[in-house]
Amino acid sequence: MHQLIVVRGSGKLADHQRGYPRWELPNNKLRSLLEAGVGGVILLGGSAAEVALRCTQLRRWAGQPLLLCADVEEGVGQRFDGATWLVPPLALGRLYGREPQQALELAERYGQCTGRDAQGLGLNWVLGPVCDVNNNPANPVINVRAWGEDPATAGALAAAFVRGVQAAGVLGCAKHFPGHGDTSSDSHITLPLLPHSRERLAAIELPPFQQAIAAGVASVMTAHLMLPELDQERPATLSKPVLTGLLRQQLGFGGLIVTDALVMDAITGRYGAGEAAVLALEAGADLVLMPADADAAIAAIAEAVASGRLRVEQLEASAERRLQALERCAGPEAALAVADPEAAAQPNQVLALELVRATMETAGSSGAATPQAGINLIRLDSALAAAAAVLKATAPALARPESRGWSTLLLEGRSPSPWGTDTDAPLAMERLGPGPVLLQLFVRGNPFRGSAGSAEPWPAALRQLARAGRLAGLVVYGSPYLWEELRPLLPPGVPGVYSPGQMPLAQAEALQRLGSGLGLGDTEAGAGFTD
Amino acid sequence: MHQLIVVRGSGKLADHQRGYPRWELPNNKLRSLLEAGVGGVILLGGSAAEVALRCTQLRRWAGQPLLLCADVEEGVGQRFDGATWLVPPLALGRLYGREPQQALELAERYGQCTGRDAQGLGLNWVLGPVCDVNNNPANPVINVRAWGEDPATAGALAAAFVRGVQAAGVLGCAKHFPGHGDTSSDSHITLPLLPHSRERLAAIELPPFQQAIAAGVASVMTAHLMLPELDQERPATLSKPVLTGLLRQQLGFGGLIVTDALVMDAITGRYGAGEAAVLALEAGADLVLMPADADAAIAAIAEAVASGRLRVEQLEASAERRLQALERCAGPEAALAVADPEAAAQPNQVLALELVRATMETAGSSGAATPQAGINLIRLDSALAAAAAVLKATAPALARPESRGWSTLLLEGRSPSPWGTDTDAPLAMERLGPGPVLLQLFVRGNPFRGSAGSAEPWPAALRQLARAGRLAGLVVYGSPYLWEELRPLLPPGVPGVYSPGQMPLAQAEALQRLGSGLGLGDTEAGAGFTD
Structure with missing residues (x-):
């Protein structure tokens, strides 16, 4: 039954690099589970190059076809x-x-x-x-x-x-x-x-x-x-009416059914690591993802087979579905395209830019007047999480305004508060500094989750800046809901851009679309985000 | 003369990943320079795994022994x-x-x-x-x-x-x-x-x-x-009295003389990319590091040879020194230790911890009283630069106090100001929140370079917190000079720690040394930084 377990490992090679050592198995444990026949690994962390080496290593340890997955x-x-x-x-x-x-x-x-x-x-x-x-x-x-x-x-x-x-x-x-x-x-x-x-x-x-x-x-x-x-007693993950009744029988799905990570407290806190795995298989799952304790899950499954609670035939059918799925996969390639990285990356980069351009939205004027450089006010959920990806120091949202003389004011979940006590004019303007304000809000679905308080009063802040004649432009990166809340508040002549993507490529395009009035576009047409 | 040039490349594999595309050659250019015989590459950026793949790739492109270096x-x-x-x-x-x-x-x-x-x-x-x-x-x-x-x-x-x-x-x-x-x-x-x-x-x-x-x-x-x-006219990098007179003749150095990066404005802004390279070789350098324009440097050197300004024999002697140096190197290993990453990493991790422990300094009491959880005030030069390394969200300096109920207040160069107008009590306390304050200052040699203003008044802030009875502890990560300035200001009963290292390993040890009074040590003795 080992092959029905998918464990979590770090995408990085060495134990000391693990970002979440409580959840990511150390190498000696991972290796022994793979040698014992565990069926798959979910990987998190590491660069593409590191993960490519890691996958090679894990396959070598397993010595059999292995499911290697990630939440991409x-x-x-x-x-x-x-x-x-x-x-x-x-x-x-x-x-x-x-x-x-x-x-x-x-x-x-x-x-x-x-x-x-x-x-x-x-x-x-x-x-x-x-x-x-x-x-x-x-x-x-x-x-x-x-x-x-x-x-x-x-x-x-x-x-x-x-x-x-x-x-x-x-x-x-x-x-x-x-x-x-x-x-x-x-x-x-x-x-x-x-x-x-x-x-x-x-x-x-x-x-x-x-x-x-x-x-x-x-x-x-x-x-x-x-x-x-559908099931008064058990959550969908552990529910026979949901997995076997609805998914397998009613919808006729013949492929692999995998649980979401069982380690989540909603499951493991309630049922325990071993029992949760048994319940999932009983309900009709083929694969158990990230049990809180792989050894406990394996032992509990073995015991459930011995006691007749789980039928061997069912587990064999699941194992067979896993093998059939693996047969559908292309064989693992040698490794990342080291010989010619550009040939591999270029069509993908073209698509990434095409997606950015096709999904970006603009509002308001493109700003004919050129204001003096002012304050580039950036709101992030967490600078620490974002810096690794969205907002490196060289990111266009940050670097381009800085190179044109704008001062950055970076607000993130742990920053000192920029808010005063006046609900109609919530921004403490004396903490901002002088000049026009470009507002760049990096918010995904879950606005300002990182902040200590509840929702931040950005609509009121936008009105406040507009009243003072200091709003130079608005970019919302991520949440369409925040964009739809703020867009109607843009005064005439002030440009606004909505970019679903938060990545540097999207930042460069968004600043371009803000218009020439702000002077934050790329000076060389089409030069992209390597500004 | 190609082999006397060392160019800069990204440690990452694909062009779109380059952090500094103005300075890091794109792959097609890098490859053609290596195929033409350029002598070395200085690498920046990328994880260890990525750089290992990159070095293999560069050696393959060069088809000859290659100097591969980094500023480590x-x-x-x-x-x-x-x-x-x-x-x-x-x-x-x-x-x-x-x-x-x-x-x-x-x-x-x-x-x-x-x-x-x-x-x-x-x-x-x-x-x-x-x-x-x-x-x-x-x-x-x-x-x-x-x-x-x-x-x-x-x-x-x-x-x-x-x-x-x-x-x-x-x-x-x-x-x-x-x-x-x-x-x-x-x-x-x-x-x-x-x-x-x-x-x-x-x-x-x-x-x-x-x-x-x-x-x-x-x-x-x-x-x-x-x-x-020594030389009224030229900087040391381009000075014959310094390189040939002092280093080669007086100190008798027979190895490779390499310039610092010629791309720096102090050199290239003054002399131009080609002339700077010629002047460096004339002065007695063997290798030219990071010319602002490798083609211009190669062309200028060729012209200087043709005009008799540079002697061929001298360049041949430099090329010979380069080959001798390469012969001293161990051959390149297959790659990073993929087979057994722990065996490779463990002795190094032991040394890293030993160094942290041997060089950490403490002052004051270890704090007998357990204060309630309060404010964990962290000062960084830049959260964006630091997050990648020093202060990921899981870093002990951040995560451990948070797990014990402390609120983080993160100050970095672009944050809203925490400072008021009173020079004797510079911290605007109403922006801090209530409770005891643990001060963790991440400062290397160049205090608060990232901040908009000049030096920040940390000594006065420390006194202010002490007067208010709110200083729970101090950790200085990095600069011994800041530590020596602040240590005498610690009131009796308030613990202080100086950690030369800023990495997570050092953070865990520093919090441990702050003492049990703060309750921020590891609960499992010796469990290290994987808290």
Whole structure:
């Protein structure tokens, strides 16, 4: 039964590099589990180059075909520096409303790019697409990771992604079954409750999964949430009515069913590491992802077989599904394209830029007047998390205004407060410094989660700056909901840009689109983000 | 003459990953220069794993033995994540005053560790040790990179480092000749002037270089500074009296003389890319590092040979010195230790911790009373630069107080100001929040360079917190000068720690040493920094 377990390892090579040593197995443990036949590893951390070496190493330790997966939903570069980082899926969901054919074509290329990059690293299983319908903008955990806000959009685009990623010889994974879009709590922390009837599920939640299944998706991941209409007792991940009844029998899915990470407190805190694994298999899962304790899970499964609680035939069928999935994968490539990195990277970079351009939105005037340089006010959830990716010191959002004489004021979750006590004029202006203010807000689905207080009063701050004649421009990177809240507040003559992507490539394009009035575009036309 | 040029490349594989595209050649250019016979590459950026792949790739492109170097002065992990990051050299300089034998032994192991790690990555040339005597605490560019504040200390330890690093089959490099310690401007920006006589140089600046040469150091790097007593016209890097007269003839150095990066404005801005390279070779340099334009440098050298300005015999002698140096190197290893990363990393990690422990200093009481959780006030030069290395979200300085209920207040160069207008009580306390304050200052040699204003009033802030009974503890990470300024201000009963190293390993140890009163030690004894 070892092969039904997928454990977590660091993408980095040495133990001392692990970012989360509580969750990432040390090398000696990882190696002995692989030698014992554990079926897969989910990797987090490390650059693309490091992960490529790591995958080679893990395959060598396993000595058998191995599932190697990662949570890459926005291009492999989202997790592994050096691979391609793409705009979040919801950007294409919005585009689909205006240009459905273009959005579909881009979603399929999005999948191909993700598959090619994954394959280049040695990964054979991409844990995407998210098939949840983000019909609750307050959803703290899905949000821009979803492909749409309605079932038709999410389904059409997720299916296109599946076709793309699997054409590259890499397995896809539709998640989080039966739908995690309409929740307002985070199952990383608690167990959300979805009160919906079967009819409502069939109308909203299930269609994207059905489309992904029809597109041949190799695997489906379960959600950690309660659906009392289907199972009063157990969360979807551990529910036979959900996994066997609904997914296997009613929807006719014949591929791999994998749990979401069992280590999450909503599951392990409630059932324990061993029992959670047994319950998942009993419910109809084929693979158990990230049990809190792999040894305990293996022992509990063995005991459940011995006691007759789990049938050997069922586990053999799961093992057989795993082997069939592995046979669908292209063989692991030698390694990353060391011989000619540009040939591998260029088509992907072209797509990344095309996606940035197709999904960016602008509002207001492009600013005819050239104001003097002023304050570049940047809001990040966390500078520490962002610096590694979004906002290195050389990032255009930071470096370009600085090179033109603007001063940066960087607000992040742990900064001293910029807020005073006046709710109509919340920004403590004396802490800003003089001059026009360019507002760049990096916010994904979950506004200002990192801040100590509750929601920050950006609409009031925007009005305050506008009243004072000091608002030079606005860029929202990430959340369409924040953009839609702020855009109507832009005074005439002040340009605004919405960029679904937060990466440097998107920053350069956004500053360009702010218009010549601000003087923050690239001086050499088309020179891209290497400013 | 191509082989006398050392160009700069990114340690990352693909062009789009370059952090500094203005300075790092794109792959097509780098490849064609290597195929034409360029003699070496200096690498910056990338993880250890990525650099290992990169070195293999560059050697393949060159098709000949190649010098592959990096500015690693504080362990290879200082630049390349995954390798070992050691305390700054000046930490051993301070230890040498108390325990000279221990410091010497540790300096040699420091060199061995650096050499082994470099070798594991495929680098064969470490651009260290710094042989400058840091007798000017205001020095903005050398500071904790030096091995000592006096010639005897700096020389003894630098020589020990040379023995260690070269024993691992990797070339060392004594820099910045004839001594950059007594300057108060940064040659990255302007050309510092050193008014010293030959007698003074012989007494202070030269001895560490003489000791490194006696220890067999393979190369010496020149400094970009004016020494009017030796050469009224040209900076040391381009000066025949300095390179040929003093270094080659008077000190009898027979190894490789390499310039510091010619791209720096102090040189290229004044002489131009081609002429600077010719002047350096004329002065007696063997290798030209990072010319602003490699093609221009090669063309100018060719023209200087054609016109008789440079003798072919001299360039051939330099090429011969380069080959001899390469013959001293161990062959490139297959790659990073993928088969058994722990076996490679463990002895280095043991040394890293030993260095942290041997060089940490404490003051004051270890705090008997347990205060309630309060404010963890962290000062960084730049959160964006630091996050990649020093202060990831999981770093002990941040994560451990947070896990015990402390609130973090993160100040960095671009944060809103925490300062009010009262010079005796400069901290605007109402922006801090309530409770005791733990002050953690991450400052290297160049205090608060990232801040908009001039020096920040930390001594007054410390007194202010002490007067208010709110100072719970102080940790200074990096600068011994800031520590010595603040330590006498600690009131009785308030613990203080000085940690020369800023890395997570050092943070865990420093919090442990703050004492049980603060409750920030590791709960499991000896569990290290994986808290």
